[in-house]
Amino acid sequence: MKKRIIAVLTIAVLSLSMLAGCTTKSPVKEDSGSDKKTEDTADKGDGKYKLGITIQSLENDYWAGVFGEVEKMLKEKGWEYTLVDCKDNSATQISQIENFITAGVDMIMVHPSDPSAVEDVCKEALDAGIKVMCWDDKMENTTVNWVLDNTELGKTIAGPAADFINEHYSADKKAEVCVIGYPQTPILLERENGILEGLKAAEGKYEVVAQIEGLEANDAQTNVETVLQAHPDCKVFVTIGAGSDIGANQALLTKYNNSIPEDCGIFSGDATEQQMRAIKAGNEASNTTVGFEGSNTRTAKACVEMYEKVLSGEKFEGDDHNIFRPFIVINADNVDEYLADYE
Known part of the structure; x- marks a missing residue:
């Protein structure tokens, strides 16, 4: 009986730890605690995944817009996810990634406040069998980096x-x-x-x-x-x-x-x-x-497509470790094409 009580309390502590120091811009599904992941996500047969996403700041108009669309797409897929921002604070972001590892997510997407500060904790995630995707920076301890020149x-x-x-x-x-x-x-x-x-x-x-x-x-x-x-x-x-x-x-x-x-x-x-x-x-x-891809919706779609590639077990080695995104110049001549996504 005593062991059972301890187990219940442990699960409760892990669940609460996922909420500590995190803020959200829109509703997210909170993850409950679980054992660290050890198997490769490429072997997952049901197509349903659990993601942890940590962003520099959701006060930024661009990031808030894109990840609002990402959330919609993840909900449509039926994936579990936690989306948080670190308010451009590396210590907070490290804690968030540690919580994702404890929760046993299948993949972590990190948009680093300081890439060098999160290298070690991202290595911990990789060692736990968790895929890691970096948005914006050419990091070492990741599965893939989705970057801009x-x-x-x-x-x-x-x-x-x-x-x-x-x-x-x-x-x-x-x-x-x-x-x-x-x-x-x-x-x-x-x-x-x-x-x-x-x-x-x-x-x-x-x-x-x-x-x-x-x-x-x-x-x-x-x-x-x-x-x-x-x-x-x-x-x-x-x-x-x-x-x-x-x-x-x-x-x-x-x-x-x-x-x-x-x-x-x-x-x-x-x-x-x-x-x-x-x-x-x-x-x-x-x-x-x-x-970069066009509207918030197009960028979100491209981002979620990257999630799918990473989670399916696609290899990103050598020169392919950094995936560069395209540029699109938008002015009065072509703006209607991209605004149509918001109609």
Whole structure:
């Protein structure tokens, strides 16, 4: 009888541990505790899996949008999953991954706050027979990494900005440019450096008057407003992603009383619905965004397809350990194609 009570208490503790230090953006199915996984998930016959997903931040417009769609798809499949964010805190993320290991998930998807910080715990997962997929970073202790060439992405974001500068500005009338990045995250620093390199296609016709941070929309808006106070003629904003695009757009709409000058524009990455609707409107500052698969739905579909490949036992060895995602430049000419996914 005493052994039975101890067993029940152990299961309860493991179940509660999965909830500790975790936040969710939308409803998720909580996992109960179970023994560590030892068999290969490729041998699982019922096609039903248990996933643990840990994201940097669900306050980010792009990640929240994509993983909202991922959740819908996982529910349709009948898979069990726990989706949490670590609020860009590595210690929290390590704890979350440890909880996933204890719960005996079939696969962990990690979107690292700091990839080097989670290498060891991801190795523990692999040693326990759990597949590990990394979103965004080229990690060592994973089954596969689903990544972007962030230097090339930055150059691709900057390409339309350079074209815009060449069209609207000259050596005698240089564009004042603000670059919005997030250098604390290595891959986003690579992206920012790519932007600076890509802008050189408009050499002699611009000056970077500010480089600021802006991962989330509210922070970006505040920082852009500060830039506009110091540089009221700054009209070209080149950004790493959705949050900085959305925040900068709001700051510029406020500055110009909803009447954006034709020589003012924002050039970004991520291609969220909000960004694309701003492009389609034609009277906002958002000009061009670079997506990866297209809409949130298309990216979510591609992500879940990667889950299926990993869980089916597909091997990702050598050069195939890093799977690079494509880029799609979205502007007024093709935005309707991608917005149709939201209709």
